[in-house]
Amino acid sequence: MNNHADSAVHQIHRDDVGAKMGMWLFLFTEVLLFGGMFLVYAVYRYQYPSQFHLAAMELNTAMGTFNTIILLTSSLTVALSIAALQNGKKILSLILLSATLLFALMFMVVKYFEWTAKISHGIYPGSPELLAKHNGQILFFGLYYVMTGLHGLHVLIGMIVIAFMIVFVARDKVTTDNYVKLENSALYWHLVDLIWIFLFPLFYLIQ
Amino acid sequence: MSVDNKQHIGYGTYILVWLALLAFTSITVTIAGVSLGRYTLFIALSIAAIKSALVINIFMHIRFDEPIxxxxxAISGATLLIIFLLTFFDYIYR
Incomplete structure (x- = not known):
């Protein structure tokens, strides 16, 4: 991409590649953050395979699957919103971004019901019921709460970022010729989706 | 103004990728119900890897973006792989 102005002295310098490079570097720190947790998960699953299976049976696969579909669809809508803006369709882009926000909210609502159901069954970190279980199961639920919790926090942050993008697009701060902010926000959102792609089979699909 | 000479991905491609992602999700959920013993985890992770490849290449535009x-x-993936391998070598042969 070439951002050099040929004639205009007042041309505001913009470095879209640099902006995206910064975003990718940030995403790698995120990958390493979650990577460390996946490593802890892998070692303990290797150590307590049967306990992990037993504990995972208590998770609601239907809710996990539903959330997977929601998150994949939200990734689609945010990708489409960029395509719409590239085609100069501002309203369509705004609708798609709002849909993304709505899906993110749905994800958090499902997560809320899932967590409250677990907590009302007495399964939460440090609960007497959980501590009475085998070590492997305590570890499984500890990892479940930490990893899906941190992921949920990322969903919340992503929602705030997308809300800002809706305002920016609406106010023409992000436009057909200048949409790197939207691209970077979408990259963040796709990363949140990517992490869930691995969390889902590792926590919900051990039968 | 800036010249954007990158090729833009159309709506259709995104929707196809989304359909593929949904298909892989239903496959992985269905397979999880079938008892395949030790291969279950391997298959689940392979499907997750295919899904993430689709997201990274198309949704995140990596296929069409700057080579850097x-x-x-590749560097971050390799770093993660090395950390996993070294940890497991340490753990298994301890």
Missing amino acids: FKTFL
């Missing part, structure tokens, strides 16, 4: 981003991605 691919290099970044």
Whole structure:
């Protein structure tokens, strides 16, 4: 991409590649953050395979699957919103971004019901019921709460970022010729989706 | 003004990728119900890897973006792989 102005002295310098490079570097720190947790998960699953299976049976696969579909669809809508803006369709882009926000909210609502159901069954970190279980199961639920919790926090942050993008697009701060902010926000959102792609089979699909 | 000479991905491609992602999700959920013993985890992770490849290449545009981003991605993936391998060598042969 070439951002050099040929004639205009007042041309505001913009470095879209640099902006995206910064975003990718940030995403790698995120990958390493979650990577460390996946490593802890892998070692303990290797150590307590049967306990992990037993504990995972208590998770609601239907809710996990539903959330997977929601998150994949939200990734689609945010990708489409960029395509719409590239085609100069501002309203369509705004609708798609709002849909993304709505899906993110749905994800958090499902997560809320899932967590409250677990907590009302007495399964939460440090609960007497959980501590009475085998070590492997305590570890499984500890990892479940930490990893899906941190992921949920990322969903919340992503929602705030997308809300800002809706305002920016609406106010023409992000436009057909200048949409790197939207691209970077979408990259963040796709990363949140990517992490869930691995969390889902590792926590919900051990039968 | 800036010249954007990158090729833009159309709506259709995104929707196809989304359908593929949904298909892989239903496959992985269905397979999880079938008892395949030790292969279950391997299959689940392979499907997750295919899904993430689709997201990274198309949704995150890595396939059409500057080569430097691919290099970044390869380095972070390799770092993670090395950390996993070394930890497991340590853990298994301890």
